Amino acid sequence: MEDDPNRLKKGVSRGEKFEIVVDGKRIDAYEGETVGAAMMAAGFRTLRYSKKKKEPRGIYCGIGLCQECRMVINGVPNTQACKTLATPGCHVEFAQTEIKKGV
Amino acid sequence: MGMAEFVIIGGGPGGISAAIEAAKAGLTVTVLDENDRIGGQIYRQLEKGFKVDDLNIMGKDYKKGLELCRQFEELKGKIIYLNNATVWGIFNNRTIAFARNGSSERLQFEKLLIAAGAYDRPVPFPGWTLPGVLTAGGAQKLVKTERVIPGKKILLAGTGPLQLVLANQLLQAGCEIAAILEAGEIKNNWLKLIKGMWGNWEYMADGLIYLHHIKKAGIPLLRNHIITEARGDNQVEAVVVAKVDKDWRPIFGTKQTIKVDSVCLGYGLVTSSELTSLAECEHEYENAWGGYVPVRTETMETTVQGIYAVGDGARVAGSKVAIEEGRIVGIVIANALGYVSDEKKWVIVKESKKSIDKYNRLRKVLDEISRPRPGLYELAKNETIICRCEDVTFREIHAAMSKEGSKAKDIKRTTRLGMGSCGGRMCGPTIIELLKNKSGSDSRSPENLTPRPPVKPVPIGVLSGE
Numbered sequence: 001m002e003d004d005p006n007r008l009k010k011g012v013s014r015g016e017k018f019e020i021v022v023d024g025k026r027i028d029a030y031e032g033e034t035v036g037a038a039m040m041a042a043g044f045r046t047l048r049y050s051k052k053k054k055e056p057r058g059i060y061c062g063i064g065l066c067q068e069c070r071m072v073i074n075g076v077p078n079t080q081a082c083k084t085l086a087t088p089g090c091h092v093e094f095a096q097t098e099i100k101k102g103v
Numbered sequence: 104m105g106m107a108e109f110v111i112i113g114g115g116p117g118g119i120s121a122a123i124e125a126a127k128a129g130l131t132v133t134v135l136d137e138n139d140r141i142g143g144q145i146y147r148q149l150e151k152g153f154k155v156d157d158l159n160i161m162g163k164d165y166k167k168g169l170e171l172c173r174q175f176e177e178l179k180g181k182i183i184y185l186n187n188a189t190v191w192g193i194f195n196n197r198t199i200a201f202a203r204n205g206s207s208e209r210l211q212f213e214k215l216l217i218a219a220g221a222y223d224r225p226v227p228f229p230g231w232t233l234p235g236v237l238t239a240g241g242a243q244k245l246v247k248t249e250r251v252i253p254g255k256k257i258l259l260a261g262t263g264p265l266q267l268v269l270a271n272q273l274l275q276a277g278c279e280i281a282a283i284l285e286a287g288e289i290k291n292n293w294l295k296l297i298k299g300m301w302g303n304w305e306y307m308a309d310g311l312i313y314l315h316h317i318k319k320a321g322i323p324l325l326r327n328h329i330i331t332e333a334r335g336d337n338q339v340e341a342v343v344v345a346k347v348d349k350d351w352r353p354i355f356g357t358k359q360t361i362k363v364d365s366v367c368l369g370y371g372l373v374t375s376s377e378l379t380s381l382a383e384c385e386h387e388y389e390n391a392w393g394g395y396v397p398v399r400t401e402t403m404e405t406t407v408q409g410i411y412a413v414g415d416g417a418r419v420a421g422s423k424v425a426i427e428e429g430r431i432v433g434i435v436i437a438n439a440l441g442y443v444s445d446e447k448k449w450v451i452v453k454e455s456k457k458s459i460d461k462y463n464r465l466r467k468v469l470d471e472i473s474r475p476r477p478g479l480y481e482l483a484k485n486e487t488i489i490c491r492c493e494d495v496t497f498r499e500i501h502a503a504m505s506k507e508g509s510k511a512k513d514i515k516r517t518t519r520l521g522m523g524s525c526g527g528r529m530c531g532p533t534i535i536e537l538l539k540n541k542s543g544s545d546s547r548s549p550e551n552l553t554p555r556p557p558v559k560p561v562p563i564g565v566l567s568g569e
Contacts, residue, residue: 008250008276015152032150037249045234045338051523052494056337058234060491060529062241063144064137065222067524067560068232068491078524078560082241085150 006041018088029086036081104209107133113218115143117414117425124433126181128442135188192556193382202561214436219416221372225529228482230333239369254365260284260330261369262473267313281363284328287472299468351478372419373532377554391474393419395551402435427455477540490530492523510550524560527552
């Protein structure tokens with residue numbers, strides 16, 4: 001499928017498909033996918049901006065250690081996108097709302 | 104507070120095999136796993152909802168891991184498995200505290216096994232914090248269990264055979280790999296490699312297959328090369344790579360720029376030693392083994408009686424070694440608590456030791472090729488971030504380091520390095536190497552950052568409810 005090039009299709013079947021809301025935009029997610037993976041599939045690479053320099057940061061360690069993927073998920077701040085499973089309709093926001101680039 | 108005769112922290116290969124061995128002998132084992140399902144990083148199982156047609160896509164070790172997980176499940180009557188449990192403290196060497204399902208609990212143990220695992224060595228260089236630059240382990244998790252690719256044109260940089268494994272997985276996933284950079288020197292080590300491989304036929308066969316696929320796909324495998332910089336505005340758009348000398352220092356005039364949208368970094372693994380440190384076990388430093396590692400007896404006991412450590416969290420040596428070490432601890436503890444005879448214990452210990460020796464023969468050669476050289480830690484420029492959580496730059500750290508006799512904990516105090524939410528996991532290994540390289544032949548230890556409870560971020564509400 002051309003519109004979803006970052007998800008592998010060959011030899012794999014996924015569960016339920018639903019939408020989640022990232023920074024006000026609707027993106028697809030599947031059952032069993034983390035918020036971080038759904039965002040990466042949708043082309044969102046920046047997950048937060050650093051404390052002092054406000055530099056973009058994305059998934060780095062990917063296994064729940066580096067804390068670079070902390071976002072506000074369903075209103076809960078400091079939630080790790082790489083470990084949190086996406087659920088239908090869940091709301092994901094950047095921690096610093098004043099900078100909304102999120103590319 | 105609960106009581107348990109044998110508590111295992113970690114649901115990876117070491118923890119699983121120790122649990123199986125002890126439960127088979129009749130012990131009741133409590134396993135605390137940070138993840139939702141057992142397997143650890145290497146045997147991480149597919150998430151709910153996912154099905155794959157061909158298990159080979161999950162990697163060769165995966166099927167072996169599934170078998171181990173199956174044995175574990177079968178012993179569920181003897182194994183109390185607590186998933187999503189984050190151990191955040193160890194007190195008086197006999198009590199652990201962990202957060203689970205929004206509350207904190209304590210558990211007293213008679214014997215404890217720490218099998219905390221390892222993670223990719225963080226290596227700071229200009230641009231390493233850009234989105235799109237991720238660890239090899241992180242990329243592997245995405246591709247293997249969530250079937251999402253990290254990018255369309257990827258550079259692999261690092262050292263060691265795990266890079267070849269990841270390259271094969273990315274190739275199978277249909278990614279374009281721009282190049283694979285191996286920092287180490289292979290050319291002068293072929294003979295040693297073959298000697299190390301002797302008897303380790305499975306590893307040898309796997310390695311050759313991986314290399315074959317990489318060659319067939321026409322991917323440049325650049326030996327003695329490292330990444331010196333990642334460039335881009337809001338995400339990585341290009342990388343600068345260079346040929347290096349034996350100390351991994353870039354050779355003048357060899358730099359080239361490659362356009363990529365993703366970088367996977369695999370400079371070997373570093374141990375998660377926070378828990379053994381918290382338990383006040385004695386540690387020694389060996390960067391080829393993953394940094395600070397607990398000092399252990401022949402049967403994997405640390406310097407604190409009754410506390411054992413196995414697997415990559417105790418010395419990075421791979422899953423096969425972790426499984427054997429786990430078996431040893433399982434049977435040794437079963438014996439100590441009176442469940443099996445000395446005779447039976449020694450049969451298993453000897454058997455496992457023999458396998459470990461065989462694996463470690465190869466490991467030693469690989470370690471010699473891949474252990475980080477000083478040049479790797481000279482890539483950071485003044486403005487390069489060393490501590491990701493607190494945005495501490497190399498300039499600040501350099502200033503703090505220039506004070507005579509400064510140790511890791513002094514730098515932590517003056518710069519806030521290691522005080523953020525990752526608990527020093529990302530900057531700790533770097534600061535130790537920087538201090539080591541600074542003191543040159545100085546044998547004095549820079550000393551590890553001292554982890555304090557909670558060693559992992561735990562919501563304050565959970566802690567206060569204790």
